[in-house]
Amino acid sequence: EAQVTQNPRYLITVTGKKLTVTCSQNMNHEYMSWYRQDPGLGLRQIYYSMNVEVTDKGDVPEGYKVSRKEKRNFPLILESPSPNQTSLYFCASSHKRSEGYTFGSGTRLTVV
Amino acid sequence: GENVEQHPSTLSVQEGDSAVIKCTYSDSASNYFPWYKQELGKGPQLIIDIRSNVGEKKDQRIAVTLNKTAKHFSLHITETQPEDSAVYFCGGGGATNKLIFGTGTLLAVQP
Numbered sequence: 001e002a003q004v005t006q007n008p009r010y011l012i013t014v015t016g017k018k019l020t021v022t023c024s025q026n027m028n029h030e031y032m033s034w035y036r037q038d039p040g041l042g043l044r045q046i047y048y049s050m051n052v053e054v055t056d057k058g059d060v061p062e063g064y065k066v067s068r069k070e071k072r073n074f075p076l077i078l079e080s081p082s083p084n085q086t087s088l089y090f091c092a093s094s095h096k097r098s099e100g101y102t103f104g105s106g107t108r109l110t111v112v
Numbered sequence: 113g114e115n116v117e118q119h120p121s122t123l124s125v126q127e128g129d130s131a132v133i134k135c136t137y138s139d140s141a142s143n144y145f146p147w148y149k150q151e152l153g154k155g156p157q158l159i160i161d162i163r164s165n166v167g168e169k170k171d172q173r174i175a176v177t178l179n180k181t182a183k184h185f186s187l188h189i190t191e192t193q194p195e196d197s198a199v200y201f202c203g204g205g206g207a208t209n210k211l212i213f214g215t216g217t218l219l220a221v222q223p
Contacts, residue, residue, distance in 0.1 A: 004155075104155050
């Protein structure tokens with residue numbers, strides 16, 4: 001089944017403790033992206049990647065890192081999480097730029 | 113920068129009625145406009161999209177219209193059913209590598 005898989009689905013952590021949210025797609029898509037969803041703000045793009053080793057900032061990149069060492073994987077790294085990063089995170093992928101994204105099921109992160 | 117505005121933020125309709133959600137975009141170079149449906153506890157799912165060389169697209173009870181001159185596009189759902197209840201997001205992009213979303217519309221279809 002074609003899908004985007006994120007892990008974990010739920011995560012509670014403490015301020016400053018580094019964490020990684022994994023994302024993997026099995027559709028051989030070139031484009032991958034991370035979004036965060038907050039009430040009243042919709043989906044805001046954090047980072048995106050056009051291909052292996054090619055990444056760029058979205059609209060809200062502060063406090064986040066990404067890497068794209070393999071085509072299928074696009075992990076999101078929070079080096080020093082803060083409470084304002086408490087949010088619902090979605091990974092997404094698409095075959096090309098002007099094409100709809102396939103979204104993962106989301107990761108609900110709480111930073112205390 | 114690029115911006116997509118979406119209205120209304122909430123919409124309540126009676127089963128069988130039509131629902132319309134509207135979006136405007138700021139980047140005149142945008143050429144791709146998808147619509148997503150997000151059910152509770154799930155990720156957004158693409159339901160329909162339109163490109164800038166087309167003015168209207170239909171898929172059964174769902175249609176999207178695009179007015180490039182005015183830079184706005186709309187989602188139309190006819191004969192609404194309770195299972196249409198969800199949050200709907202519009203998006204705009206294609207000119208750059210970014211896909212910008214609106215803030216979402218919570219649609220409630222009352223049986």
